[in-house]
Amino acid sequence: MQAAILPVRAGWQWIQDGAGIFKRQPMPMFFWSLMTGFLITLAYMIPLLGQMALITAMPLLTFMSLCACRHISDGDPMLIHMWLEPLRKPDVRKRLVRLGFAYLACCLAGGFVSTLPFMSSIMNAVGSSGPIDELALMQAVRGPFITFGLLYVLISALFWHAPALVGWHRIKLSQALFFSMVACWRNKWPFLVYGLSWGAVFLAVQLLGNLMTDMGMDTSLAQILLTPLNLIVAALLYCSFYPAYVSVFGKNYPSAT
Template sequence: MKLIVVPASRGYQWARQGLQMCINQPLGFVSLFGLVATLVMLLMALQILGLIAVVVAMPALWMSFMLAVRRVMANEKISPAVLIEPWRAPEDRIRWLQLGGLYAAGTLLVVVLSSFVGPDAEDMAKVLEASNENADLLSDTVMLESMAWRALLALPLSLAFWHTPALMFWGRIPPVKALFFSAVASWRNLGAFMVYGAVWMGVLVAMGLLVRAIDTLIPVPFVAQVITVFAGMWVASAFYASLYFTVVDCFEPRQEGLEGPGHPPADGPEDRDDNRSV
């Protein structure tokens, strides 16, 4: 498998392609994201065990959205089955648990480091006790500092794991080796990922302006709220859909590996190899 170094401008194309996917099947992607959000909320009811389960499952969830993109590219409807497709083979379940465990360990490390360099748990507890609404939390300097440190420390973790689900599932590469290849691919294409992140920041700013406009133009709070929630879910779905293009553009196609988005998907009935070649 050969790494491809793409120009920085490709980051814009990745974001645009993700948005286009969600334009092609908006209800499919929003429904998939809503189902995932519901499952996450149900697991979070289990408190610490639920939180661990959510973090461990994150790489497989990223893979599910990439599989959903493949469905759209094949002119098929998105099905909730993409959520369980990565787990079907017994050997894959073990690998997903291994990869999820590595991601959970990295996430825990980010939390611990952020408490050392930023506000500690005691400071955060005081803020949570003193705040009455979410707006108070978002305007508190301690909370903002904590969020900034966690985002900064989580960025290298995210980039290191970025390509691992596809490399492991489609490329059949062991989790640790996939993690190494993913980190190298992200570093070599850092310029494209910086543009990619900047584009999504611009989308979020535009989303905030749209929400304010909706609140101003629509006098019915319930209708405005529904539109706002749907728009937010659509943007989040577009981001996860764009993961596919960030992955397949960074590695040279090969028969047993990853193919670029210009290649036809191999998810039809004639391809029974567990959908592992893009």
């Protein structure tokens, strides 16, 4: 697999192309954003196991998003029954499940590596008796959060293109991770623009919510009013995955999903 090297402006172009996909068929992608939001909420209602299941399912969900955007980009209507079509082939499903477990293992390893050097300070902040000093605990976990954030950038590069490479091209898991890492490294500046742009969008939504509450609006009402906007932003994010893949690897995938 040969990954193209794109200019810096490609990072913003992915977002624009994703918005174009959303405009073609907004309701299917809005529905997908709603469903993924429901799954995320459900996962966090089940302590630990729910989060682990969600992490494992991420390659499956990503591949379903890519296939939906592929249909829309090709001008085909995205119907309800088509969402599960990418997972009906046993070999594709098994490959994506293995990829999901690899993703979970990397996240767990990253969490362990980032937490272990700070374990003594965390235990001192928690203490063996008496109330927990929240300020000391927040300071103690700052280091692990920053370290894991840096490690997660590497993990994300490994797995960013892997669902498409495994699902469409059906190449080995190790090769998919390698090709994904190389593609992300070759396009590190476009991905930086892409990440910063989405960070700015999510920050703007957060600031809008803060502005609404500062003006006297009830917090629950503000969250309700912002829910459709959050769903649209999430849908646009999912739509931008496909242009990022196609611009790097091209449309040289098999015709059948």
